[in-house]
Amino acid sequence: MxxxxxxxxxxxxxxxxxxxxxxxxxxxxxxxxxxxxxxxxxxxxxxxFERLTQSQRCYMAQAEDTLLTRFAPRIVQQLKDNTALVKLGSRSNKQTRRAIEALLHQQGNTQFAPIDIAGDFLSHSIQRLQRDYPDLSLLGVIADTAGLNVLDQALAQPRLLLWLGSDISHVGYAEAARLLRENMVAELKPGDRLLLGIDLKKPxxxxxxxxxxxxxxxxxxxxxxxxxxxxxxxxxxxxxxxxxxxxxxxxxxxxxxxxxxxxxxxxxxxxxxxxxxxxxxxxxxxxxxxxxxxxxKYSQKDIRTLVDATGLKLEQQWVDEDALYSLNLLVVEGSESSNQAS
Incomplete structure (x- = not known):
């Protein structure tokens, strides 16, 4: 569609x-x-809110952007043809664009569905993206994670779900596992992937x-x-x-x-x-x-515990050179991928 x-x-x-x-x-x-x-x-x-997140998470945004600049092309090479991009939250626009550009380069065109609870913020993001990427088909959804259920009816193709900016850190460890398991994994299909940004413990x-x-x-x-x-x-x-x-x-x-x-x-x-x-x-x-x-904040042990509690598989992980931040590529079990976590 x-x-x-x-x-x-x-x-x-x-x-x-x-x-x-x-x-x-x-x-x-x-x-x-x-x-x-x-x-x-x-x-x-x-x-x-954009000013808040840019100032409060400056090191997160910088680390995430560096990792995506370097590894987004490698990430999309692992995806099936005609993969759609779904984004929880319409912030982290610079980082999201790295994934969009890598997918457009790989596929020629793609579909992007950002989900956010703030309609005005989402609208601004949609307008900027439609101006800058004419080959990008856009569907904005005003929702929290429940918006994935709405998209399940509209996107039949494989999906890469982005949850960046360490937004998972807004809830405790047990609640984060529950959100992933019940609100996200339940709406994804075997072979769909989740790229999850997680802030690491530090001094x-x-x-x-x-x-x-x-x-x-x-x-x-x-x-x-x-x-x-x-x-x-x-x-x-x-x-x-x-x-x-x-x-x-x-x-x-x-x-x-x-x-x-x-x-x-x-x-x-x-x-x-x-x-x-x-x-x-x-x-x-x-x-x-x-x-x-x-x-x-998460240690590597915390990340492994989180993944084990969701039924997902950690396909690959990237950490910035200062070990402050991580990008984690998770796949819904049943995929044909044979890559191992690093």
Whole structure:
């Protein structure tokens, strides 16, 4: 099936009641939280989110781009003819283009289906791609991983699924395995492949510097806080709340027990927030925290455990020269590939 060059909005976006429920549950928990999934959509600003990811994950983006520049041609040589490219999340555009260009060079034309929960961000990506790649057929899907089910009805050919930028790190190890097994592998066919970007464990000082934990004037700290403040203003608008964003600062640290970076909003004064649509008043003490994001880091053992729990086969792995980041090519069992993991 050939798609025209256009952006398609499917009614699988986050529903308002899910958003409301998540905000309510998070703020009423003993350890308050606001899920990043909903902050991402609530932020409503594609350029701001792009700035956040570029600054917060600068080393990830650089390592991933270097690896794809070098190895994308080799990756696509292992694919079956007429393979379609599917991308979870419409970020990592530079890296995604490496895969698109390698496939176009290999096949002459290809189909690309990016999936993202933020419709405006997805629309911008589609418009840029259709301008730059006339031989690329495009179908955009507003969804989370459930969008793979939608594409299963539209893409009959083999697929290479991209999950880059270490987006898998947004959830814990067990949940990551469940997402892969139930939401992705279940929608793929034998011989389909998944190219998975995974951030690796590294020295504490490097992690804290990358996330702006210690430098009050770091770019990543400022952009992260701007993103979170923008999301709070959207919560005010959507739920008739009265968050005062200027009353919340930024805090982060690495949790060695959980194996993840934890990013928080920190209340800088005693305050009350009223959410009129819920009839809910939430109090914050000075230095009380709201967890807004966790980013899990992986060892090679963690990666092997993840793969074993999904039923996938690790076909090949590439790691940057500083051993900070990895690209992992996984294949659904039943394929004819005979390549071994490296």
């Amino acid at each position: 050939t798609f025209p060059h256009h952006f398609v909005s499917l009614d699988v976006r986050i529903h308002a009641d899910h958003f409301t429920r998540a905000i309510c549950q998070g703020l009423l928990a003993e350890e308050k939280s606001l899920p990043i999934k909903y902050l991402y959509e609530a932020s409503g600003d594609a350029r701001l 504490l000082e490097m992690l804290h510097a990358n996330y702006g934990c210690t430098d009050q004037d770091s770019a990543v700290r400022k952009v992260s806080l701007a993103f979170a403040h923008h999301a709070l203003r959207r919560i005010n608008s959507e739920l008739d709340a009265d968050f005062a964003p200027e009353n919340f600062g930024y805090y982060c640290h690495y949790n060695p027990v959980r194996g993840c970076m934890q990013i928080y909003l920190r209340s800088v004064c005693p305050q009350q927030v009223y959410i009129a649509s819920l009839g809910l008043r939430v109090g914050f003490a000075t230095d009380e925290y709201i967890l807004i994001h966790e980013s899990y």
